[in-house]
Amino acid sequence: MFSCCSPAADVDLKLLLCSGKKNNNPAHPDYTVLKELTKSTTLDRFKRAQKRKAPSTTLVSRKERKSHRDDIKMDIGTQILDLKEDISSLRNDTRADIKTLREELTGELAKLSNKQAEATRQMEDMGNTLSDTIDRVAALEHNQQLMTKKCKTLQEKCADFENRSRRCNLRFVGVVEDSEKGNMLTFLPVFIREILGRENFDSPLVIDRAHRSLGPKPASTDRPRSIVACFHYFSDRQKILDLAKSKGKLVYDGRQVHIFPDMTPEVGKMRAAFNDIKRKLRDAGVSYSLFFPAKLVVTVKGERHSFDSPQAAESFYQQHVK
Incomplete structure (x- = not known):
């Protein structure tokens, strides 16, 4: 394929084209070359026409792009302003909400702090009261034990006095x-x-x-x-x-x-508890005595054995007398 790069080439091309108009016969020796040259010339002519038209088209396109760019900038600026206003409004609302929440939380935290302080004070009071109560209960238990011993001693003395009377x-x-x-x-x-x-x-x-x-x-x-x-x-x-x-x-x-x-009824019951073992000792021919208030003394093979309870006397009878 040929390219028209110089004036001499253009002259040669024109001569060939002129000669080609008279020779449209495919059998002509230059037919193929002329056909290719014709296609190339048409394409070059179209490109040159486009180049001649390009400056005006490019100018219009630049103006349109600039206009579009300006419009876009204005739209973007407007949207940015709107966005800034929205962000500012949102920030203010958020600050107000946060302030409200902070105030509410501060109030609730203050209440919780007061309740916690009150609970702590109550726990301390309860701890002190519990400690005091434990001490008092311990003292009462000690006193109760002493009183129980004293009461038992007094009961024994009273029973002894009554029986002595x-x-x-x-x-x-x-x-x-x-x-x-x-x-x-x-x-x-x-x-x-x-x-x-x-x-x-x-x-x-x-x-x-x-x-x-x-x-x-x-x-x-x-x-x-x-x-x-x-x-x-x-x-x-x-x-x-x-x-x-x-x-x-x-x-x-x-x-x-x-x-x-x-005797008093209490001593009588204590002595009556030995009736069964006394009967067994009598049947076995064993000598015994019942001393005041309720102490059984048994003599077996010359040895004296004393018992404060009928159970102990019964065990001795089963092992050494029966």
Whole structure:
């Protein structure tokens, strides 16, 4: 393909084209060259025409681009201003919201702080109160233990005093009601001599007080009330007990009667707890004694053994007597 780069080339090209107009025969030797030159010339002519038109088109295009650029700048500027206003408004709103939230949070935090301080104060008060209460409870427990010991000691002393006040007393059980005929102090000496033997009493018995046990008078078919007598001399009281024990069964006016030491109900229960083991010891022929208030002494093979509880006495009986 040829290119028209110089005036000489243009002259040659024109000559060839002129000769080519008369030779449109494809069999012509220059037909192909002329055809290519014709195409190239047409293309160059179009390019030159475009170059001639380019300056005005380019100028218009630049103006339009500048106009568009200015419009775009204005739009961007307007949008930036709007955006700045929106951001400023949003910032102000955000600041206001944050300020409001801060104030609310500050108020709530102040309340929480006050509540926490109050709770701390209450906990301290409760701790102090609890500590004081623990100390007071410990002191009360200590005092209660002391009071319990003292109370027990006082109860034991009171029981001992009461039983000592009865050490000269005897209780007569089974004597028919109205046998004394209204005068107990006159009746009892005669009654005792009759059931224990007149020969055993050389001197008269001195009785300070005597009466039936407290309570309503029973019917004639019911069990009579017991008689409690306080002897002036302890020797008389002990002599009567020894004689009653040696004689065994005692009968008055056709009815069996019994003579017991006068003791408090508590001591009576303690002594009654040994009744079963005493019966077993009697059946086994073992000598024993029950001392005041409730202490069982057993003699086995010449050795004395003492027991404060019926369980201990029963265990000894099973191992050494049975």
